[in-house]
Each structure stands twice: as C-alpha cells, then as structure tokens.
Amino acid sequence: MKEDYKIERVKERINYIEDVLASVAAGDIDARINSEVEDDLSGIEAAIDLLIDDLTDELKQRKKMQKEVEEKLAKIQEQQKTIFQQQSDLLELSSPVSKVWDNVLILPVIGTLDSQRTQIMMENLLEKIVETGCTISILDITGVPTVDTQVANHLLKTVTAARLLGTECIISGISPAIAQTIVHLGIDLSSINTKATLQDAMIYAMKQNQLSENVKLHSLFADSDENEE
Amino acid sequence: MLQLTTDSNWTELGKYIIKTEHDIVQVRQLIRVHAKEMNMGIIDQTRVTTAVSELLRNMYNYGGGGEVLVETGVVDDKNALIITCADEGSGIEDLDLAMSDGYTSGMGMGYGLPGAKRLVDRFEIKSEKNIGTTVRVMKWR
Numbered sequence A: 001m002k003e004d005y006k007i008e009r010v011k012e013r014i015n016y017i018e019d020v021l022a023s024v025a026a027g028d029i030d031a032r033i034n035s036e037v038e039d040d041l042s043g044i045e046a047a048i049d050l051l052i053d054d055l056t057d058e059l060k061q062r063k064k065m066q067k068e069v070e071e072k073l074a075k076i077q078e079q080q081k082t083i084f085q086q087q088s089d090l091l092e093l094s095s096p097v098s099k100v101w102d103n104v105l106i107l108p109v110i111g112t113l114d115s116q117r118t119q120i121m122m123e124n125l126l127e128k129i130v131e132t133g134c135t136i137s138i139l140d141i142t143g144v145p146t147v148d149t150q151v152a153n154h155l156l157k158t159v160t161a162a163r164l165l166g167t168e169c170i171i172s173g174i175s176p177a178i179a180q181t182i183v184h185l186g187i188d189l190s191s192i193n194t195k196a197t198l199q200d201a202m203i204y205a206m207k208q209n210q211l212s213e214n215v216k217l218h219s220l221f222a223d224s225d226e227n228e229e
Numbered sequence B: 001m002l003q004l005t006t007d008s009n010w011t012e013l014g015k016y017i018i019k020t021e022h023d024i025v026q027v028r029q030l031i032r033v034h035a036k037e038m039n040m041g042i043i044d045q046t047r048v049t050t051a052v053s054e055l056l057r058n059m060y061n062y063g064g065g066g067e068v069l070v071e072t073g074v075v076d077d078k079n080a081l082i083i084t085c086a087d088e089g090s091g092i093e094d095l096d097l098a099m100s101d102g103y104t105s106g107m108g109m110g111y112g113l114p115g116a117k118r119l120v121d122r123f124e125i126k127s128e129k130n131i132g133t134t135v136r137v138m139k140w141r
C-alpha cells in the first residue's frame, strides 16, 4: 500500500516535470519545477531547472542580439536614406551657375554627366541666361572624367538650347586625352566653340565683351554725329 | 555566326553586373583602375574607359542591362586588357548597319559602336536576334 502510494507520487512528479518542459517548449521561459522535497528525484528536478535556466538565458541573449541587429539595420537604412538625399542635393548643388562679370556666365561641371544631372544642369543654365540676359556662357568640363557619345550629345544640346536664347556657349576644359577620344569616337564638335582651358575661355569672353562694347560706343557716336548734322 | 576569341589562360580581374545608370558610372571607373594597374598611360586609359562606357550604355539602353567580365591575358603575343560585355536583350538584326557611323535606332548619335571600335585595338561582336549581344574589346599593353 505504501509502495503504491510512493509510485503514485513519483508518477505525479514526473507528470509535472513533463508539464514544465512542455511549457518551456511552448515559450513560457519562466516555468520551473521548484521541487520542495529532498529525495532521489529532486536532484534530477534541480538539474532540469538549471538546464532551463541556461536555455532561457541563451534565448534572452539571442533575442537581445536580434534586437540589436534590427536596430543597427534600421540605423543603416536611415543613413542610406540620408545619403540618397545628400546625393540628390549634391546633384543640384554641383551645377552652380554664376555670373563672373558683366555678361558672362560660368558653369563648372564636376563629376559624371548622367542624363539626370545634365537635365538639371541645362535647366539651371538656361534659367540663369534668361534671368541675367548674359550673352556669353562658359561650360567648363575640366572635372568630367569621361566624355562618351551620350555626354557629347548632351553638351551639343545644351549649346544649341543656349544659342536659341541668344547666348554663345563656350565649352572649356577639354583635356588632350578627351580631345583625342572625341575625335576617335567620330563626334563632330566643330559647331561648338571650344577652348582648352577655362582661362582661354575667359580671355575669349572678355575680348568678345570689349568688342560688343566698342560696337555699342561706335553706334552711340554715330547716332550723335547724325544728330549734329 | 562569328566566334569570339577566348583563351583559358586569361586571368579574371573582375565581373560586374549592369542594372542601373549608376552601375555604368561605377564599372566605368573600375575599368579605368584596371587600365591604370596595367600601367596604361592616361590616353589609353581614357580610350578604353570611353569605349567600355559606350558598350555599357548600349547594354543598359537596348539590352536591359547585362554582365561585364574584365580579364587580362596574352593575345597575339601582346599583353591585353580584355573586356567582355554580354546582355540578353533583343540583339542586333543588322550588324553592318549598327556598326556604321551615325546609325541609331533611338535618340543617340549613332557613334557608340563604331567609335568604340576605333578606340580599342581589337573589337569583336556577336549578336543574335532575341538571344542577346556580346561585345569583346581588347587594348594592348
């Protein structure tokens, strides 16, 4: 009778151990056996509790790590967004058109001329031409590493559009290597006024300016002469 | 069908995918780096980079992007930088027409292919309608 009772107790405790293990497996990491008796079985129960402790520790650690990774990922994505933003900002910033002196606009182009940038560049330049009424603009491509057919095409279009607005557009900063390459490609840039350096282009612009000043003065005097007669 | 020159003794320097316009810019810069590493002068660097730029643009515009393989090896007793651009686009129906100066099916100038050919030491092209286009260019060192 006493033996039967003992077996019943042991069965209950083993059932309980099974329940606890099932709970842990189901995700309840706080479940423990917490046996209050001291006998042969309690050693195993304590060992299982310890095992669960270790397991849940590891689980918590992993969850923490996962959270950290997710946070870092979110941060990187945020940074990437900022970079994209900065890139498009740079796109606009890097086409600064400025009036250097009376009548002359300068647009230095730095980096790669893809279609998007060329579009912005062209718009900026044409807007500024209308705004200032300048009749000479210099497009300096010293900072452009590669001129292929597409870039050349864009340059030709920009010059043509500027011309339609009554402005002469000079392209400067064509390095010897790029000049040779353009010739080999077979592109004809002879319809464009090109200068080797920005300095050459500026001297040319200055001379053109003086020339038109002289013409203006000339016609002014011619007018007054007529009046006197 | 034309065959492209190949040699198992060539060393691969890099393999790149072209999907966006930004890829064109990046790969083009890498080609310049490879050319520089082979001790090419600035003029040859610019020539091969520009030629490849044309091929990449075509690949992007007409081939829906593609793959670029950069190799180095000996061709006809000369050290060469070998660049192969392959796409699986519509292909070119009339190669003679496509290779002629000023022919464009789109909005280009039509100087990309013939210009690229003049900028390199060897130019090989293989294209099949609805299968794709492969262009292999070489620059001696």
Ligand SMILES: Nc1ncnc2c1ncn2[C@@H]1O[C@H](COP(=O)(O)OP(=O)(O)OP(=O)(O)O)[C@@H](O)[C@H]1O
Residues within 6 Å of the ligand: A149, A150, B054, B058, B059, B062, B063, B087, B089, B090, B091, B092, B098, B099, B103, B104, B105, B106, B107, B108, B109, B110, B111, B112, B113, B114, B133
């Ligand atoms: N990879 C390609 N797949 C399909 N068709 C192509 C490919 N490359 C070139 N072509 C065809 O060959 C024509 C000529 O190419 P080419 O590069 O000489 O001129 P383009 O690209 O039209 O203009 P450009 O290069 O001067 O800007 C193209 O218009 C196109 O129809």
Ligand SMILES: [Mg+2]
Residues within 6 Å of the ligand: A149, B054, B057, B058, B108, B111, B112, B113
């Ligand atoms: Mg082209």
